[in-house]
Amino acid sequence: MVNQQPEVLAVEPALLGEGPLWLPESKQLVWVDIEGKCIHMLSPGTGAQRVIMVGERISAIVPAEDGRLVCALQSGFYFLDLQKEGLEWIADPESDQPGNRFNDGKCDPAGRFWAGTMPLEGNEPVGSLYRLDQDGSVRRMLSEVRCSNGLAWNPDAAAMYFIDTYTRRIDRFDYDARTGSIGNRRAVVHIPPEQGLPDGMTIDAEGMLWVAFWGGSCVARLNPGSGEWLQRVELPVSQVTSCCFGGDGLEELYITSARTGLSEEQLQKEPLAGSVFRCIPGVRGLPANVYKLQA
Numbered sequence: 254m255v256n257q258q259p260e261v262l263a264v265e266p267a268l269l270g271e272g273p274l275w276l277p278e279s280k281q282l283v284w285v286d287i288e289g290k291c292i293h294m295l296s297p298g299t300g301a302q303r304v305i306m307v308g309e310r311i312s313a314i315v316p317a318e319d320g321r322l323v324c325a326l327q328s329g330f331y332f333l334d335l336q337k338e339g340l341e342w343i344a345d346p347e348s349d350q351p352g353n354r355f356n357d358g359k360c361d362p363a364g365r366f367w368a369g370t371m372p373l374e375g376n377e378p379v380g381s382l383y384r385l386d387q388d389g390s391v392r393r394m395l396s397e398v399r400c401s402n403g404l405a406w407n408p409d410a411a412a413m414y415f416i417d418t419y420t421r422r423i424d425r426f427d428y429d430a431r432t433g434s435i436g437n438r439r440a441v442v443h444i445p446p447e448q449g450l451p452d453g454m455t456i457d458a459e460g461m462l463w464v465a466f467w468g469g470s471c472v473a474r475l476n477p478g479s480g481e482w483l484q485r486v487e488l489p490v491s492q493v494t495s496c497c498f499g500g501d502g503l504e505e506l507y508i509t510s511a512r513t514g515l516s517e518e519q520l521q522k523e524p525l526a527g528s529v530f531r532c533i534p535g536v537r538g539l540p541a542n543v544y545k546l547q548a
């Protein structure tokens with residue numbers, strides 16, 4: 254069954270919804286509200302919901318192999334124990350840059366957590382992309398980033414895709430799963446200005462990218478090999494932020510959005526801004542990579 258008509262989920266709209274993640278064991282969708290400073294959890298099967306207040310900006314969540322989550326907060330990387338709702342600090346590579354905050358993040362196929370930063374104000378290239386390794390050490394992998402977004406690795410783990418939103422590009426790197434190194438950066442898709450800004454991204458089982466468009470009211474399926482636009486899911490909100498596959502067979506696409514920055518007038522036109530949407534796009538996703546702990 255293919256149903257590209259997105260439905261809105263009955264959840265509280267976020268100021269800046271981001272970072273959707275499907276937890277297959279508990280069949281839950283998790284996402285963050287960066288400006289609402291909280292984590293949302295939803296069991297779509299039962300409708301059960303939970304909100305975890307974090308107390309500072311939180312921008313990305315990944316599962317750890319022991320059942321905890323690893324999060325990127327404004328003050329760095331943390332473990333989060335969902336039972337105790339306790340945070341355990343890991344590292345902060347930008348303690349000397351109070352004008353920046355973390356943004357999007359994902360694990361690579363070998364279990365390292367990659368997350369990047371952006372300035373709180375403006376779009377100067379003062380952010381970086383970092384890699385948190387299994388031993389808790391952090392390495393700067395890219396610098397001069399404006400708004401770090403959209404990470405994905407292809408199914409054979411030979412390529413990493415990355416979006417620095419204001420470049421209006423999707424870039425590909427050669428990726429080495431053994432060492433975690435990246436190289437040979439090149440643009441694979443250039444986004445025309447009328448499409449909005451490329452934001453969060455995920456990849457499907459066929460190696461095609463699903464990119465959310467901030468200011469573009471859609472998620473699009475793009476072929477990173479040819480640059481071709483294959484499919485588009487239109488949404489009734491302009492600021493579409495990110496997406497992930499979920500559901501029992503990873504056949505559903507969950508999509509986050511934002512209301513922050515919209516005027517009263519714009520909010521009247523798009524009352525669902527900040528909501529989470531779901532559609533059945535007709536292709537399956539890949540399970541989220543998990544953060545591996547040191548043996």
Ligand SMILES: O=C(O)[C@H](O)[C@@H](O)[C@H](O)[C@H](O)CO
Pocket residue numbers: 269271287356357400401402418450452453467494
């Ligand atoms: O969603 C994100 O990744 C950022 O947190 C947002 O702030 C937007 O991408 C950015 O503002 C676009 O201009």
Ligand SMILES: [Zn+2]
Pocket residue numbers: 271356357401402403452453494495
């Ligand atoms: Zn984003």
